[in-house]
Amino acid sequence: RHFLDRIERLNPTLNAFITVTAETALAAAEQADRRLAAGEEGALIGVPLAHKDIFCTDGILTTCASRMLSNFVAPYDATVVARLSRAGAVMLGKANMDEFAMGSSNETSWYGPVRNPWDLDKVPGGSSGGSAAAVAARLVPASTGTDTGGSIRQPAALTSLTGLKPSYGRVSRYGMIAFASSLDQAGTLTRSAHDAALLLAQMAGFDPLDSTSVDTPVPDYVGLLAQPLTGLKIGVLKEFFERGLDEEIERRVREALEVYRRLGAQLVEVSLPNLPLSVPAYYVVAPAECSSNLSRFDGVRFGHRCDSPVDLLDLYKRSRAEGFGEEVKRRIMTGTYVLSAGYYDAYYLRAQKVRRLIADDFARAFSQVDVLMGPTTPSPAFAIGTKSDDPVTMYLNDIYTSGVNLAGLPAMSVPCGFQDGLPVGLQIVGPHFAEARLLNVAHVYQ
Ligand code: GLN
Numbered sequence: 001r002h003f004l005d006r007i008e009r010l011n012p013t014l015n016a017f018i019t020v021t022a023e024t025a026l027a028a029a030e031q032a033d034r035r036l037a038a039g040e041e042g043a044l045i046g047v048p049l050a051h052k053d054i055f056c057t058d059g060i061l062t063t064c065a066s067r068m069l070s071n072f073v074a075p076y077d078a079t080v081v082a083r084l085s086r087a088g089a090v091m092l093g094k095a096n097m098d099e100f101a102m103g104s105s106n107e108t109s110w111y112g113p114v115r116n117p118w119d120l121d122k123v124p125g126g127s128s129g130g131s132a133a134a135v136a137a138r139l140v141p142a143s144t145g146t147d148t149g150g151s152i153r154q155p156a157a158l159t160s161l162t163g164l165k166p167s168y169g170r171v172s173r174y175g176m177i178a179f180a181s182s183l184d185q186a187g188t189l190t191r192s193a194h195d196a197a198l199l200l201a202q203m204a205g206f207d208p209l210d211s212t213s214v215d216t217p218v219p220d221y222v223g224l225l226a227q228p229l230t231g232l233k234i235g236v237l238k239e240f241f242e243r244g245l246d247e248e249i250e251r252r253v254r255e256a257l258e259v260y261r262r263l264g265a266q267l268v269e270v271s272l273p274n275l276p277l278s279v280p281a282y283y284v285v286a287p288a289e290c291s292s293n294l295s296r297f298d299g300v301r302f303g304h305r306c307d308s309p310v311d312l313l314d315l316y317k318r319s320r321a322e323g324f325g326e327e328v329k330r331r332i333m334t335g336t337y338v339l340s341a342g343y344y345d346a347y348y349l350r351a352q353k354v355r356r357l358i359a360d361d362f363a364r365a366f367s368q369v370d371v372l373m374g375p376t377t378p379s380p381a382f383a384i385g386t387k388s389d390d391p392v393t394m395y396l397n398d399i400y401t402s403g404v405n406l407a408g409l410p411a412m413s414v415p416c417g418f419q420d421g422l423p424v425g426l427q428i429v430g431p432h433f434a435e436a437r438l439l440n441v442a443h444v445y446q
Contacts, residue, residue, distance in 0.1 A: 078175025157425025
C-alpha cells in the first residue's frame with residue numbers, strides 16, 4: 001500500500017508506469033501474507049516489483065510501449081515473471097520503456113517520455129527507463145529490465161541504481177518480446193548488488209522453453225557476495241577512457257578504481273583494440289534481427305489493425321505504418337537494407353565478423369584479468385528533447401555498453417558518485433557466467 005500510494009502520487013509526473021496493477025497486487029500481497037503466516041521462508045515473499053512492459057504478463061496489458069501492442073493482453077507469463085511470482089514477489093505494474101526497447105532515453109515510447117527523478121527535465125536513460133525511474137523514485141523496491149545494447153546498465157547509471165545484465169543464456173527469454181534475439185537478455189534494476197543477487201537467484205537457470213537458455217548450475221549469489229577482493233585483477237579498459245568521455249565522469253570512475261586498489265585489487269591497463277567498432281557493428285546486427293522479429297506484427301495476429309482495409313496488402317501496410325513509431329521504422333528499414341541480397345556481405349556479414357573480433361578481444365582480456373572496468377556512459381543524463389532528432393548522436397550513448405552484448409558477457413553498472421547532482425555509473429564486465437563474481441565485486445564496493 002505504501003508503494004501503491006507513492007505510485008498514485010508521483011507517477012503522473014514521472015510516467016514510469018504504463019499499467020498499474022493495484023488490484024491484483026493487493027490480492028497477491030494477501031497471499032504472500034498467508035505464506036509467511038504459514039511459516040514459509042523466502043526472501044522475495046511479499047516483495048513489490050515492477051516488470052518492464054516487454055515481459056508478457058498473463059491477462060495483463062503488455063504493450064512494449066508501442067501503439068502496435070497498445071491493445072495486447074498477453075495469454076501467458078514470461079518465464080521471468082512466472083519465476084518471480086512463484087518466489088512470492090508482488091507485481092505492482094508494467095514499466096514504461098522505449099518502443100520495443102529501441103532507444104537510450106525512453107523518448108521513443110508511444111506512452112510519452114519518462115522523467116529522471118534526480119532532475120525532471122532530464123531523461124532517465126533507456127530503454128528500461130521506466131524500470132529505472134520507478135526504483136530511483138522509490139515507487140517500487142526493484143524492477144526487471146532487458147539489455148540488448150545497454151538498456152539496463154545505461155538507465156541504472158543515469159539514475160544511481162545497480163543494474164545487472166546477466167550472460168546471454170543465463171536467464172530465459174521466453175515471453176520476453178524479442179528485439180534482437182542474439183543480444184537480448186533479462187536482468188534487474190535495484191538499489192544494491194545484494195537486491196540484484198536475491199532476484200537473479202530466482203530468475204536464472206535453464207528453461208526448456210528457451211532454446212538459447214544454458215543448462216549450467218545457478219550459484220549461491222547471495223552467499224558469495226561478501227568474499228574479500230584481495231588479489232582481484234581488474235583490467236582498466238583503455239579504449240573507454242579515450243576521446244568523447246566527460247572529464248568529470250572519468251574522475252569519478254578513477255576514484256572508484258582507487259577504492260578497489262585500496263580494497264586489495266590490482267589494476268592493470270587492458271586494451272581491446274576492436275572495441276571502438278561496437279556501435280557500428282551493433283547498429284547493423286540489432287536492426288537486422290529486429291527487422292526479422294518485428295515482421296510478426298502484421299495487423300492479423302497481434303495488436304493494432306488499421307480501419308477498413310481494402311485488401312491484405314493494405315492491411316499489412318497501414319497497420320504497420322500506424323502501429324510503429326519513427327525509431328522502430330528506422331530500425332526495420334536499416335535491418336532490411338543490411339540483409340538485402342546486394343548488401344548482405346558488405347554490411348551484415350562484415351558486422352558479424354567484427355562481432356567475433358570483439359568477442360575474441362574480451363576473451364583475450366579475461367585470460368589476464370578477472371573483471372574489466374570503465375564508465376557505463378560517456379555523459380550524465382541529458383535534457384529531454386536534446387538528442388531525439390539525431391539518431392547517430394543517440395546511438396553514441398551505447399559506446400561503452402553494446403560491445404558486451406555482442407560478446408554475450410555479463411556486466412553491471414553501479415553508482416559511483418554524482419556530477420552536478422546527476423548520477424555517474426561504474427561499469428564492471430566479467431567473463432561468461434561470472435555473475436557471482438560481478439555481484440561480489442559490486443557488493444564489496446557498496
Ligand atoms: N540503445 C540501444 C538501442 O537503441 C540499446 C537498447 C537496448 O539495450 N534494448 O538499440
